[in-house]
Amino acid sequence: MESLRAILHELLGTSIWEAVGVITALLYLMLAMARSQWCWLCAFISSACYVVVMWRANLMMETLLSVFYVAMAVYGYWQWRRGQAGDGELVIVSWSWRQHVVALTVVLLVSAINAWILTAHVESARSPWLDSLVTWGSVLTTFMVARRVIENWLYWIVVDGVAAYLYYTRDLNATALLFVAYVFMVIYGYFVWRKRAVSAALPEAVA
Numbered sequence: 001m002e003s004l005r006a007i008l009h010e011l012l013g014t015s016i017w018e019a020v021g022v023i024t025a026l027l028y029l030m031l032a033m034a035r036s037q038w039c040w041l042c043a044f045i046s047s048a049c050y051v052v053v054m055w056r057a058n059l060m061m062e063t064l065l066s067v068f069y070v071a072m073a074v075y076g077y078w079q080w081r082r083g084q085a086g087d088g089e090l091v092i093v094s095w096s097w098r099q100h101v102v103a104l105t106v107v108l109l110v111s112a113i114n115a116w117i118l119t120a121h122v123e124s125a126r127s128p129w130l131d132s133l134v135t136w137g138s139v140l141t142t143f144m145v146a147r148r149v150i151e152n153w154l155y156w157i158v159v160d161g162v163a164a165y166l167y168y169t170r171d172l173n174a175t176a177l178l179f180v181a182y183v184f185m186v187i188y189g190y191f192v193w194r195k196r197a198v199s200a201a202l203p204e205a206v207a
Contacts, residue, residue, distance in 0.1 A: 015056075021049035022178045029182065032145065033189040035090040035196070037080040044073035057170045058126050061114065061135040068139060076146035083148050092150050092197045100151070103140055111136045130166045134159060150197055153190035157183055 031039030047069035144152035
């Protein structure tokens with residue numbers, strides 16, 4: 001009971017930046033599951049808030065990731081506008097296993113190099129290995145969302161799970177809870193997109 005009260009107390013002390021970021025992030029995911037292009041407006045607002053949140057938490061790569069998300073919100077909106085079928089429905093695509101192997105290899109390699117640089121040269125950086133993995137995994141997966149690749153939801157399960165633990169260790173409790181909720185929501189999102197894909201011919205995407 002005491003632990004529950006402590007968590008509630010910490011959540012009530014959440015900054016306005018984190019609170020708005022959490023709310024708009026949830027709206028983004030719900031709209032993305034519904035394949036609404038307006039999810040990117042929520043992504044833009046949420047990402048802008050998290051630039052401030054992650055900077056204050058001394059998570060350097062997560063700060064840069066939030067800046068990247070701001071730019072990707074604009075790119076994603078443009079891509080989804082272009083990726084509509086004649087009836088206005090979003091066209092969903094799939095990657096080949098070779099594309100997945102290449103993408104995962106690059107993410108792991110870049111994450112390892114990034115973590116080594118942070119460990120060696122950035123004294124204020126916290127959890128550099130997890131920070132780097134979450135950052136570059138998120139970069140890849142966000143790109144997949146923007147390009148309407150259905151497997152993005154499967155990638156998010158892993159990325160969001162690791163991110164939830166990382167944010168918990170940095171006392172970002174509201175954000176950690178958000179990412180735990182994300183894990184369940186992205187599983188549902190995969191089946192929502194899969195149902196849409198089954199009803200149409202699912203093309204293979206070119207990276």
